[in-house]
Amino acid sequence: GAGVSQSPRYKVAKRGQDVALRCDPISGHVSLFWYQQALGQGPEFLTYFQNEAQLDKSGLPSDRFFAERPEGSVSTLKIQRTQQEDSAVYLCASSLRWATEAFFGQGTRLTVV
Amino acid sequence: QQQVKQSPQSLIVQKGGIPIINCAYENTAFDYFPWYQQFPGKGPALLIAIRPDVSEKKEGRFTISFNKSAKQFSLHIMDSQPGDSATYFCAAKGGGSQGNLIFGKGTKLSVKP
Structure with a gap:
């Protein structure tokens, strides 16, 4: 597609439920990033892939957060046993290489009730 | 520790005015400084970016x-x-293999007609 696509756009989860958020990067983009954006704040880095390799997961807030990109294209961010503090917009971005411009998707707004 | 500090938090100007948004950073290893624009419900979109070897980009x-000496950069909207x-x-990006962006907290700009 023309841009980074994320699904679902909105997700409401009950506390304790597992969720999976999907990111389709721009075709051919090697680098893929996940960010978390709390209401009224700037995006905060979660994790980074170069092709299928997860090179940096230092921003993942707990071991309940897990990301994968098994074939080097589509990525999934999984959150296990969701908590209220996980409520945020989850943004995915991709770039041709790690040093070039990053393009963001529209995000998935997760609300944990 | 907030690595990129942004001010002001909000800004109101009249149409035709020149809003100025300021950012300061700590880490001298940063070598790429982009500005992103975000509308409600959308992902951030790159506006303009600069590297530390130039003092101005339009x-x-x-x-x-x-x-560079003051470790500050600003956005002017004519x-x-x-x-x-x-x-x-x-935002700022580190050099080397660190590819993720570190964002400021954002400035909400309102331009009155």
């Missing part, structure tokens, strides 16, 4: 001024329009 009505009303984020 693209259309948007100008970045960069002061002839601002109501359609420029959005949240603006400065």
Whole structure:
């Protein structure tokens, strides 16, 4: 597609439920990033892939957060046993290489009730 | 520790005015400084970016001024329009293999007609 696509756009989860958020990067983009954006704040880095390799997961807030990109294209961010503090917009971005411009998707707004 | 500090938090200007948003950074290893524009419900979109080897960059009505010695950079929007009303984020990226962006907290700009 023309841009980074994320699904679902909105997700409401009950506390304790597992969720999976999907990111389709721009075709051919090697680098893929996940960010978390709390209401009224700037995006905060979660994790980074170069092709299928997860090179940096230092921003993942707990071991309940897990990301994968098994074939080097589509990525999934999984959150296990969701908590209220996980409520945020989850943004995915991709770039041709790690040093070039990053393009963001529209995000998935997760609300944990 | 907040690595990129952005001010002001919010800004109101009249149409035609020149809003200025400022950012300061700590880490001298940063070598790429983009500005992103975000509308409600959308992902951040790159406006303009600069590297530390230049002191100013202009693209259309948007100008970045960069002061390497002071570790500060700013965004100027010339002839601002109501359609420029959005949240603006400065960001910085580290050198080497660290590819993720570190964002400021954002500035909510309102341009009055």
